[in-house]
Amino acid sequence: MQSTISATTTKKPARNVNDAFASHFAKSMFLTVAGIAILVFIGTRMFTHIDLNLYGYMVGTIVFLGGFFYRFIAWGERPPTKIMIKKGLKLLFRKSTPKTAVNHLAIYDFIRNRGLYRWVQHILIGWGCVLACLVTFPLVFSWMYFTMEENGYYTIVLFGMNVMKVPAEGIIAFFSYNALNIAAIMVTAGVCMALRRRLKNMQARAEQKFMYDFLPLYLLLIISVTGLLLTVQNVFLHGWMQPQMSLIHQFSVIVTLIYLPFGKLAHIPFRPMSIFARNYREHYGEQEMKKCKVCGDHFVSVEQSNDVIQVLSTNEMEFNMKDGFNLAELCLPCRRKYRIARFSGFATHQVKVKEANQNARG
């Protein structure tokens, strides 16, 4: 009886918070802007400590968020990306995650293996930018500011709380004033190294394009140099032309922010995916490995083989062979030999001989 009723009456769809939003994009945008607004409300002690000098950056950040969500939501809808994000999130709390995260996001182990020079330049640019962001955005949204109640002592206020009182001439204060200068010097040095490599290295020269490879470097350079000039103007020139330079600096930062999700710099917000990928391979590799249908070697996890077959089928690609296997079920040497077999008419992949050396350097 119960079942007939539910079958005849139209089932009321369950209420879902997502119904309140026109799109994934609208939801992400709303939640993020609302989150920032709340944090600003707390950080500024109910909007009493907003640094309006930095108002342009605030607007720039909101525009950046629009581009950021547009780019990354579109990207996350691709079938392989969707699978990787879903399974990556599920496997996020593996024991190896912190180690992988440090390797991939903090010390860039894999870049060191691509060359020491590139690693040094990447460390300088990467950490310079991170440091600059950690200082800039809290200041822009007034999550962090300084007050001086007692002469000679600054109070550092973080999210509306008095965190500590430091002497204005002390070491902590020094690093607070100069954090952006240090970041700018790091980025400038890193960018100069990168530019040098791009001008000297024949391999880099073969592939690089102005818009993709040089433009982000120039943008970072303009930001760093104008930022350093602001300090120079304040310290040595009594603030001569400082307001103008401040606008140029602001403009360059906002252009870079808006550009960020669409060019080479898009790899920054995107890089944590490599941790997902590593966890995905480690976890499913431990569970069950796929045996090559021809030689029996374990070459990939069963899960990944199935995922790839499924992703390809959503793209209407089915590599099911008449010989009774899918190509994704063959290890790489066997798959190559199988193609030679198709070309030659002789079953090369069935010959029990190890693949000949394919490395030209021996």
Place this chain on the structure above:
Amino acid sequence: MKKRLYLELENCIGCRSCLAACTQCGGHEQRNRNYVYDVNPLVNRQTMPLMCLHCVNPACARSCPAQAIQIHETGAVLSALVEKCIGCQNCTIACPYGIPKFDTEQNLMYKCDLCIDRSKDGIPPMCASVCPSNTLQWLTDEEIEAKQKHFTLDNGKWVTSMPYLEGDTNVKVNLPGILQGVTKLF
């Protein structure tokens, strides 16, 4: 004039010049991305080269979660962008020909990019430049058509596409005469 890489498989003499040349291309970081296989290693010395065939609809790029594999306007399927590749190796599983190579230390996939710095300006890729036996050639579509007439085959078996490959490719492959039912004269 747009030119293509064109393979006449049975010309291969197994000298592996193409592998050596591949290492010397700008952007290849001295690692070759192509292969040479013995067809029947225990019986004779016939070899055949295998390299990326630059699919029109590449499975590697379709399976890449990071959009690291880009397709050049010439149709070449490029090697993974170093800053985007996340090292998941989906591409190596997806490729129907088993072409992409993976460097675990650098956490980076690399594959044939048809020497894009050369071929985008109409210069043949390194492998085709050095091949001494005309196995790898760099030809216009008209020249490939002329070849087709030269072989005078009307059985649909001349240049491989389906059923010998898994889809349409930018690199054209001429099947060995044995499969076409003819003896080729050179």
